[in-house]
Every structure is written in C-alpha cells, then in structure tokens.
Amino acid sequence: MAGFAEIIGHEQIIEHLQNAILSQKVSHAYILNGPDDSGKKMIAEAFAMALQCEKHGTEGCMECHSCKQAISKNQPDIIYVTHEKPNTISVDDIRRQVKDDVDIKPYASPYKIYIIDEAEKMNVQAQNALLKTIEEPPAYVVILLLTTNADSFLPTINSRCITLDLKAVPNEKIKSYLMEHCQIPDYQAEVCTAFAQGNVGKAIKLASSESFNEIKNSALQLIRRLKEIDLYEMMEAVKQISEYKLEINDYFDIMMIWYRDVLLYKATADVNHLVFRDEIYDIKKSASKSSYEGIEQILEALEKAKVRLNANVNFDLVIELLLLTIKEN
CATH class of the missing domain: 1.20.272.10 (Zinc Finger, Delta Prime; domain 3)
Structure with a gap:
C-alpha cells in the first residue's frame, strides 16, 4: 500500500481528499471513477491510511501501528468488500459485509472505512441495500466505491456520494516514472506511455x-x-x-x-x-x-x-x- 506521495498524477483528487481531512469535512461516501489500472485503489488506500493514521496528518506516516497494519492490509477498520461471483456483487455480499456490520463501532480508529472495488458489479438489489447505509450512516463510516462506470449506479446513489473522476496522467510524468522505476530504455518507455493513454497502471503493466x-x-x-x-x-x-x-x-x-x-x-x-x-x-x-x-x-x-x-x-x-x-x- 502506498501513500499519497507515491501516487503519480491525480493531484486535484489528492488535494481534495487531503483538504477534507484537514478541514474535518470528510464525506460519508465517495465514488472514485476511472478506467482499470488508473489508480483508484491506490488513492482509496492512501486516503483510508491517512484517515486512520495515529499522527492525524493529511498523509499516512507509514510508521504508526495503524499505518503498518494498513500497509499489510490487516487494519481491522479498513474493510475490503469481496464477492464470490466474479461478475456480480450481490445483495447478500452488501448485507453481510456492510449493512450488518456498520453499527459495530471501530475497533481502535476514528473511522470505519469500506472499500468496494469493482462497484459497478453491484446489482440493483445490492445498490438498494447499500443506499440505506449511505442515506443514514453512523458518523464514523466512510464508504469508497471504486468503479469503471459511475453511470451504472442508481441516480440516488450518485446524488448522495462525492464523485471524483480520474483524469489521464500527462505522458511526461508516466514516461519519467517508467524510466526511473521500471528501468526501461527511453524508446520502450515512449511506446508504453503512448499506448497507455494516460493510465499509469496500464503503462507499468506494458513495461513488464x-x-x-x-x-x-x-x-x-x-x-x-x-x-x-x-x-x-x-x-x-x-x-x-x-x-x-x-x-x-x-x-x-x-x-x-x-x-x-x-x-x-x-x-x-x-x-x-x-x-x-x-x-x-x-x-x-x-x-x-x-x-x-x-x-x-x-x-x-x-x-x-x-x-x-x-x-x-x-x-x-x-x-x-x-x-x-x-x-x-
């Protein structure tokens, strides 16, 4: 798990989230909308780690007990919602892992954070079950919906969440990152960057x-x-x-x-x-x-x-x- 400082691009989204932490105006629900491998999960995890950090800054310190737990994905109050069926997040998944769990207070953190990856796979019944939680959440709950298609959500969900659209990262930033961190030559970095069309994760995959x-x-x-x-x-x-x-x-x-x-x-x-x-x-x-x-x-x-x-x-x-x-x- 990386902190905000390790994320390439997406400066406006990071600034928005850090300002929310600083001003103590964290929303109860966010939609991170962007293509596969565009950095949604990295941003969600960096935000979750910063919110739970024991030093209460706008960036996870990477050193406190909570941050170390978050890095190893063992932080009990950062919950990754999973689904057994590959193409569907069912109403049972949402009820069992979110709806029936939200009233239990955080173990040792200020927030209880639910990260729902591939959230576009929620069927209508699952979305309706989640909507009840989003409408009347306990004060400590933060729900992060990661999706490739925010339009797939019910209008009532979209209207109650803050939507953050991930934009393409400038080519020069991606190319520099590939050359410095993936140790690939200039020409290969150029091809991978052009091909990735602003998607850092895709560029890294192509490079290797x-x-x-x-x-x-x-x-x-x-x-x-x-x-x-x-x-x-x-x-x-x-x-x-x-x-x-x-x-x-x-x-x-x-x-x-x-x-x-x-x-x-x-x-x-x-x-x-x-x-x-x-x-x-x-x-x-x-x-x-x-x-x-x-x-x-x-x-x-x-x-x-x-x-x-x-x-x-x-x-x-x-x-x-x-x-x-x-x-x-």
Missing part, C-alpha cells in the same frame, strides 16, 4: 509484459509486408492476427499509433515527436507512398473494426476487410 512486445513486433512486421502481400496470401495474414484474438484491441492500438506516426511525419517531417521513431526508415517509406486521405481512411477502418468486433461481427471477415482497406491505401 513480454506478450506486449510480442504483439507489437507481430503488428509492425505485418504492416511492413502488407503492401507486398498478394490477395491469395491474405488469409494467412488473417490467421496471424487471429493468434492475438484475446488482445485484439492492443493489436489495433499499435497499428493506430503506427499510422498516426506516418501521418505526423508526412505533415511535419519531424522525427522527434514520433512514438516509433526507431522505425523511421519504414515510416518514411510508408509516408511517401500514402496520401493524407489514405492514412485517414486506415485510421477510420481501425476504429470501425473495433466497433464491429464489439458487436460480434465475424472475426475473420472484420480482419480481412481491415487488411484490404490498409492495402488499398
């Missing part, structure tokens, strides 16, 4: 992922030889991509970053702002052979392919149409 490098190499290899592929070889290319069916959005994103680089180089002839600048020879070649309209059509085709696959259109057909569009342009 062997499969990501494999997908990247496969996508770039295909892009380089696509112009020379005859139509009868197209099914072999589709088969190559189908090996990454489970990571297909990552595959598409790599292709999109490549063609954005081609477009940027064609417009500016500047290598410095390219993500794949180590591939400059092939980017120059692609830029010289493609029109602005052609590159735009490729980028649009990649977006359409994502939408079609989400709508369960036949995988091979979607990929074949995409490759034909790229080849033509």
Whole structure:
C-alpha cells in the first residue's frame, strides 16, 4: 500500500481528499471513477491510511501501528468488500459485509472505512441495500466505491456520494516514472506511455509484459509486408492476427499509433515527436507512398473494426476487410 506521495498524477483528487481531512469535512461516501489500472485503489488506500493514521496528518506516516497494519492490509477498520461471483456483487455480499456490520463501532480508529472495488458489479438489489447505509450512516463510516462506470449506479446513489473522476496522467510524468522505476530504455518507455493513454497502471503493466512486445513486433512486421502481400496470401495474414484474438484491441492500438506516426511525419517531417521513431526508415517509406486521405481512411477502418468486433461481427471477415482497406491505401 502506498501513500499519497507515491501516487503519480491525480493531484486535484489528492488535494481534495487531503483538504477534507484537514478541514474535518470528510464525506460519508465517495465514488472514485476511472478506467482499470488508473489508480483508484491506490488513492482509496492512501486516503483510508491517512484517515486512520495515529499522527492525524493529511498523509499516512507509514510508521504508526495503524499505518503498518494498513500497509499489510490487516487494519481491522479498513474493510475490503469481496464477492464470490466474479461478475456480480450481490445483495447478500452488501448485507453481510456492510449493512450488518456498520453499527459495530471501530475497533481502535476514528473511522470505519469500506472499500468496494469493482462497484459497478453491484446489482440493483445490492445498490438498494447499500443506499440505506449511505442515506443514514453512523458518523464514523466512510464508504469508497471504486468503479469503471459511475453511470451504472442508481441516480440516488450518485446524488448522495462525492464523485471524483480520474483524469489521464500527462505522458511526461508516466514516461519519467517508467524510466526511473521500471528501468526501461527511453524508446520502450515512449511506446508504453503512448499506448497507455494516460493510465499509469496500464503503462507499468506494458513495461513488464513480454506478450506486449510480442504483439507489437507481430503488428509492425505485418504492416511492413502488407503492401507486398498478394490477395491469395491474405488469409494467412488473417490467421496471424487471429493468434492475438484475446488482445485484439492492443493489436489495433499499435497499428493506430503506427499510422498516426506516418501521418505526423508526412505533415511535419519531424522525427522527434514520433512514438516509433526507431522505425523511421519504414515510416518514411510508408509516408511517401500514402496520401493524407489514405492514412485517414486506415485510421477510420481501425476504429470501425473495433466497433464491429464489439458487436460480434465475424472475426475473420472484420480482419480481412481491415487488411484490404490498409492495402488499398
């Protein structure tokens, strides 16, 4: 568990929470809303640790008994709400772990804090059970709902919580962190940062992922030889991509970053702002052979392919149409 000081970005949210501690105006319920791996849990845990810290500052001291318990996830008044069914938080989960527990006073802390991760998985009955607690909570209760989709909550829950939306973290901060803490070279940090789109957790995962490098190499290899592929070889290319069916959005994103680089180089002839600048020879070649309209059509085709696959259109057909569009342009 990290304190606020170790969190990359999200300064406004951290400032809001620290001001609430300082002014003793901590709300009884917060929604932390943002994509997977964006830092919701780190913020929730840092906030919980600071609220329970025996030194009563705006940051956990990391040294007192409560902080040490929080770091090892054994603080009895910081409760992680769990669920047995992978895709549902049921009414029984909420009743057993929250509703039937809130009236028991904290063991040794000022607050009793409930962290509900993946809160968008609460069904309507679970939300209604939680709503009763949010409406009339004991003074010592703080509920932290971590979600990728705050719109999935009942309007009555949203209206009674303070919603904090996690924003994208600036690329330079992510890149610096990857180079300093993950010990990866400048070029690899640049690729992971661009690909993560402001999500620190995703960037860290990519930096240490062997499969990501494999997908990247496969996508770039295909892009380089696509112009020379005859139509009868197209099914072999589709088969190559189908090996990454489970990571297909990552595959598409790599292709999109490549063609954005081609477009940027064609417009500016500047290598410095390219993500794949180590591939400059092939980017120059692609830029010289493609029109602005052609590159735009490729980028649009990649977006359409994502939408079609989400709508369960036949995988091979979607990929074949995409490759034909790229080849033509």
